[in-house]
Each structure stands twice: as C-alpha cells, then as structure tokens.
Amino acid sequence: MNETVLKKRKFHMTLLFLGAILLTWLSAWVTxxxxxxxxxxxxxxxxxMASNLLVDKEALVxxxxxxxxxxxxxxxxxxxxxxxxxxxxxxxxMGSKTTMVNRPIGAVSRFVASLSRNIPVVAWSLILLxxxxxxxxxxxxxxxxxxxxxxxRAFIETIDEAALGSVEALRSTGATYWQIxxxxxxPQGLPQMVSWVLFMIETNIRSATLxxxxxxxxxxxxxxxxxxxxxxxxxxxxxxxxxxxxIVIELLSTRIRKVIL
Numbered sequence: 124m125n126e127t128v129l130k131k132r133k134f135h136m137t138l139l140f141l142g143a144i145l146l147t148w149l150s151a152w153v154t155x156x157x158x159x160x161x162x163x164x165x166x167x168x169x170x171x172m173a174s175n176l177l178v179d180k181e182a183l184v185x186x187x188x189x190x191x192x193x194x195x196x197x198x199x200x201x202x203x204x205x206x207x208x209x210x211x212x213x214x215x216x217m218g219s220k221t222t223m224v225n226r227p228i229g230a231v232s233r234f235v236a237s238l239s240r241n242i243p244v245v246a247w248s249l250i251l252l253x254x255x256x257x258x259x260x261x262x263x264x265x266x267x268x269x270x271x272x273x274x275x276r277a278f279i280e281t282i283d284e285a286a287l288g289s290v291e292a293l294r295s296t297g298a299t300y301w302q303i304x305x306x307x308x309x310p311q312g313l314p315q316m317v318s319w320v321l322f323m324i325e326t327n328i329r330s331a332t333l334x335x336x337x338x339x340x341x342x343x344x345x346x347x348x349x350x351x352x353x354x355x356x357x358x359x360x361x362x363x364x365x366x367x368x369x370i371v372i373e374l375l376s377t378r379i380r381k382v383i384l
Contacts, residue, residue, distance in 0.1 A: 235275070236272050240272025248334050258339070261338040289307040
C-alpha cells in the first residue's frame with residue numbers, strides 16, 4: 124500500500140514538474156522572452172552600473188536630505204503598519220471561525236480583507252492618487268489599505284490555529300464574548316501577530332520607495348527626481364541607504380521575533 128502511494132506521489136510530482144516546464148516555455152514564447160539574450164545582456168548591465176552608479180562628493184552633500192526623506196519613509200511605513208494592525212485585529216476577530224459573531228459579519232470581514240489584499244499596493248497608489256493628489260496622505264493610505272488585507276488574513280489564520288481548550292474553559296465559566304477574546308484568543312496568538320506586524324513593516328519600507336515614486340513623497344520621490352536628471356551618484360547613494368536601512372530593520376525584527384516566539 125505504501126509503495127503504491129509513493130508511486131502515485133512520484134507520478135504526480137513528475138507531471139507537476141513537466142507542467143511547470145511547459146508553462147515556462149509557453150510564457151517565454153508568448154512574451155517573446157529569450158533567456159540566452161538576457162544572460163548576454165548581464166555583463167553589459169553590470170559594467171554600466173560599475174561605471175555610473177558611483178558615490179561622489181556631490182552626492183555626499185545630499186546625504187542629510189536623503190536621510191531626512193528616508194526617515195520620513197520609514198516612519199510612514201511604521202505608522203501605516205501599526206494602525207492597519209489595529210483594524211486588522213478587529214476584522215480578524217470578526218472573520219475568524221473561532222470568534223465570529225455571526226456568518227454575515229464574518230463574510231463582510233473576509234471580503235474587505237480579500238478586496239484590499241488582492242489589489243496591489245501600486246494599484247492602490249494610482250487609485251488614491253486621483254482622489255488625494257501627490258502627497259504623503261496618499262502614500263500612507265496606499266500602504267495602510269494593502270497592509271489591512273494581508274494582516275487580516277494572517278491574523279485570521281493565527282486565531283483559527285489557537286487552541287480551543289482555553290476558549291471552552293472560559294465559556295463554561297460563563298465568560299462574556301469579549302472576555303473570551305481578550306483572555307484566551309488574543310494572548311495565545313499575540314506573539315505570532317507581532318511577528319506578522321514586524322514582517323509587514325519590513326515589506327512596507329521596501330514598498331514605500333515605489334509608492335513614493337508614484338505619490339511624490341519620501342525617499343521614492345527623491346530617487347525618481349535624481350534618476351530623471353541622470354544624477355547617478357545621488358541615485359547610488361539613495362540606493363545604498365535604502366538597502367542598509369532595510370537590512371538594519373530586518374535584523375532588529377529578527378531579534379525581536381526570537382525574543383517573543
């Protein structure tokens with residue numbers, strides 16, 4: 124019996140592997156993508172970056188302005204994530220099978236999360252740009268809406284995975300709905316929820332650069348401005364500061380995860 128199951132799994136994996144190869148080939152054919160020509164272009168691209176993306180004295184003069192815009196981007200990302208986390212927690216409690224009040228409210232919560240999650244942050248930026256114009260509010264809202272969708276789904280899965288023993292114990296003692304939520308459900312899932320929030324802060328700092336290009340705010344706007352004027356020295360310095368900031372944030376969040384998990 125086990126041998127038969129293993130053969131079936133091997134057959135299914137083979138079909139999956141062949142299907143992936145076929146799909147890749149078909150995608151390359153439809154898009155007229157040449158893998159060989161792409162590899163040939165890599166050395167030239169690397170040489171161009173090595174000769175143009177160099178930090179010079181003129182770029183270093185702009186460092187205080189760059190750091191100011193970078194901090195603006197970081198704080199906007201943190202604010203959008205933390206505020207979205209509060210709303211996501213409420214939607215997750217309403218949408219989770221463990222804690223939902225009733226099915227209609229649960230369905231609405233899941234629909235809101237699905238809608239905001241399945242529209243990319245870039246698309247939200249363009250949509251909100253039409254209403255709010257190029258300002259920091261647009262960038263904040265774009266990150267906020269995208270984060271709500273992702274965190275709501277993550278929080279729902281966290282709550283659903285929580286052990287029901289403590290929930291049933293509190294129900295048997297006559298605890299109210301919100302007492303069950305605050306004393307049993309949230310405490311069990313809180314470490315994992317904090318981990319998801321930290322992950323989204325990292326993600327939003329990366330996304331905020333692209334959002335800033337579209338909304339004219341933060342470090343993304345500065346990157347776009349100097350790139351269009353072909354001031355590649357400043358572009359290189361901006362890129363380096365973004366990379367270093369993301370690495371530092373990632374190291375900090377990893378350290379915090381190890382402490383809380």
